[in-house]
Amino acid sequence: MELDFEHCYRAVDSRDPRFDGCFYTAVRTTGIYCRPSCPAVTPKRENVTFYPSAAAAQRGGFRACRRCRPDAAPGSPEWDTRADTVGRAMRLIGDGVVDREGVAGLAGRLGYTERHLNRMLTAELGAGPLALARAQRAQTARILVETTGLGLAEIAFAAGFGSVRQFNDTMLEVYARSPSQMREKQTVGRGEAGVVNLRLAYRPPLHAESLLSFFAGRTLPGVDEVADGAYRRGLNLPHGGAVVSLRPGDRVVHATLRLDDVRDLAPAVARCRRLFDLDADPVAVDGVLGSDPALRGVVAEEPGVRVPRAVDGFEMAVRAVVGQQVSVAGARTTLGRMVRAAVGVGQATSVGEPTPIPQTDTTAPLAGFPAADVIAALPDAAFGMPAARRATIRALAEAVADGKLDLDPTADRTETVTRLTELPGIGPWTAGYVAMRAIGDPDVFLPTDLAARRGAEALGLPATAKTLSSYAERWRPWRSYALIRLWRAA
Known part of the structure; x- marks a missing residue:
């Protein structure tokens, strides 16, 4: 580049x-x-x-x-929003795919040869996938050295290094200090196993209240909660489960991660950053939206509003389907019933299923959203919704469980939206909502959304779907952020 x-x-x-x-x-x-x-x-x-x-x-x-x-430093907003191969590759590397599957696995997911992928990344970023993964590995190791009491050998393998010698050589090269020298000045004790405290940087401003209020209105018992100015939720990660607590602060979000397996630190951090949209460039977004006289006032009053994203694409798709034509409160009730039924199934044989994670006495037990195969296996009574919508969720769960549908932020956006709309009962609104929150598309607009039209009317904008859709063209490429503004205005 x-x-x-x-x-x-x-x-x-x-x-x-x-x-x-x-x-x-x-x-x-x-x-x-x-x-x-x-x-x-x-x-x-x-x-x-x-x-x-x-x-x-x-x-x-x-x-x-x-x-x-x-x-x-915060991640580049370019790689956060770009939908091309390089952008998808950067998100996959951030999620630890190279450490788990190697460059061959990364190239296979993207549909390119290793050599061609290396050429593309080197042309754009000055380094190939191995070097990019190595840089992330070094950062993960530094965090573990400085914030935990884990042994240095444990840290080496938890961060993804193949040997202790490779770990030592890399840290010396990147930081000009050996791991033991970095540890000398730290006062960390052994602490609680699997607990990592760190600060997630972002580009200010960040309108924290809009994020927390959005999540607070949609929490599910046993999955997530908002309390005392922090958002907590369970995660399903490649090597096990986790519970994270995110508390917005000045220029950083204070994060506490309780990991079943510390090898999941890098993907957990990547998902937390994605959840709070921390790699966004709010100045660029607000510059475009604030140039519209209709939005200028709300942008000035609430700078830095982000798009509340997701840590689990399947969870977000299920939430979107359940939320069709019902209130937020009604959707929460239905989803809560499904989660309780899924936990009651008692299947805990694979990563991604809702096995309760031990917590301290002062916090409620949380776990990640049930896996697609668990939802697909639920009896009809567990859904509590019309038969057509129940069939939609089953078809969605089966497509994800079979690998026919990829709902991660690393997926091809156009292809994912197309495959979603091919499922029975999923239309443009549902597919667009999933693209915005799960896949991270910054330029989604939902002109038929009732709350968006009410917000538009409150701001003196056209309130019919057709005229509002036409008007929203001036908000490109940040229409997802404009949609959040309209929802807040409603």
Whole structure:
């Protein structure tokens, strides 16, 4: 990816945090790379090289700055929103696919040869999939070294390294310190097994109240909850379950992760960031929406409104189907009945099924949403809905369980929407809602949505589906964010 030197240098000279994660500044005289907002003295132009990824900077022989922690910067909004192969590859790498399945598994998921995928990623990011995964591995290891009392050998394998020697060599190369040297200055104790505390950076502003209120109105007992300014929920991860607590703060979201298996740290972090839309660029979004006189007031009053996303695409699709033509409260009741029935099935033979996760005495037990095969096997009485809608959920669950339908953010958006609408009982509204919240499409608009039309009317906008759809064209490519604004106005 070609970076404009003048634009990048101006961002560094002004220490603009909006560009953190979009590119990295490498200083040849020090051998260090930083995020654009690093508080250190601005380096001279002739000593600077800009890289599109931390992995590219490491590949160039630079180590991470200890002051600004460039590896902990928010992810690039470009890879968060792009629907092409490179964007999908970055989301898969972030979810740990290379560590679990290798480059061959990553290439197979994307439908390309390993060689061609390597060429595409190197052209865009200055590094191939192995280097990108290695950079993420080093960051995961640093978090575990600095925030847990795990033994260093345990951390090496939990972070995805093939050996302790590889772990030590990588940490020395990336951070210029060995794991034992990094541990010397830490005061962490052994602590509670599987518990990791960390801070998730984002680009301000973040309108936390809109996120928490949205989730609070849709919580399911045993799956998620909002209490005391934090959102907690269960997760199904590749190696086991987890419970996460996310509390928004100034420039960071404070996260506590209780993991069955610490190998799931990287995918858990990726899903938490996705859930709160933390890699978004709110200035760019609000710039487009705020240029519309109808939205200017609400954007100024509530800057940084994000799209509440999802950690489980199947869960979001089921929620969307159940929510068709019923109130939010009615949908919660129906979904709660399904979750209780699924837990009562007593099947706990594979990852992804709702096995209760032990918690402290002060918190309620939470688990991830039941897996697709569990929902498909439920008796009719567990659904509590019309036969046609019940058939839709069964068809959805069977398609996901059989691997015929991919609802992860790494899926091809166009193909997923097409396959969703081929299922009985799923129309454009349901497919669009899933594309927005589960797959992460930033440019979805639902003109037939009743709440959107009420919000539009409240803001003095056209309130019929056809005229509202036409008007919304001016909000591209951020119509998903405009939809959230309309819902809040309603």
